[in-house]
Amino acid sequence: AQSVTQPDIHITVSEGASLELRCNYSYGATPYLFWYVQSPGQGLQLLLKYFSGDTLVQGIKGFEAEFKRSQSSFNLRKPSVHWSDAAEYFCAVGASQAGTALIFGKGTTLSVSS
């Protein structure tokens, strides 16, 4: 079955410290992978996406993610976290077929301490 697992429900990071949010997926075909961020009461904003090619993808707001097929992972990283990065982060997987929805992980809440 297709699924996305985000093992960490809640992470607290000091401002200026590095961040890594984990994401593992189970998918029968070549996955299209996404990371979204959601602020309280808001919709989702796309941080970055992976379709093919270079396995290290750069996104907005200084985020990057690395696709590792052997580990079925797509972890999100940021070298230096800012207080404004506190939010809910969702990893998602999609198919190449037209008209298919994304499958989301349960999300990781990021808190940033000063």
Added chain:
Amino acid sequence: GAVVSQHPSRVICKSGTSVKIECRSLDFQATTMFWYRQFPKQSLMLMATSNEGSKATYEQGVEKDKFLINHASLTLSTLTVTSAHPEDSSFYICSAAEGWGAGDQPQHFGDGTRLSIL
């Protein structure tokens, strides 16, 4: 960039009322739109896939007669929660994919609608 507008952002109404939520793609055509429901502190659960000019495809466990979806044009899909009850209170989010909704076209999300049924 591509923008999806969702309206209203918040609705508070009495039990038994029907509520319509609109999802518009502002600068692109979306053959496919998706409706999700999100409970507090939880992930997004797909409710249905809305295809322009045809019937929506509902996920298992989602009542078709309760959640009516209409996708009459390439830029507008509506979700109507009929005879809403307190258990329907939730955060509803739509998304639209550019073009034919292929996986390599990123989905753009609306800002969501907070529905509260009293």
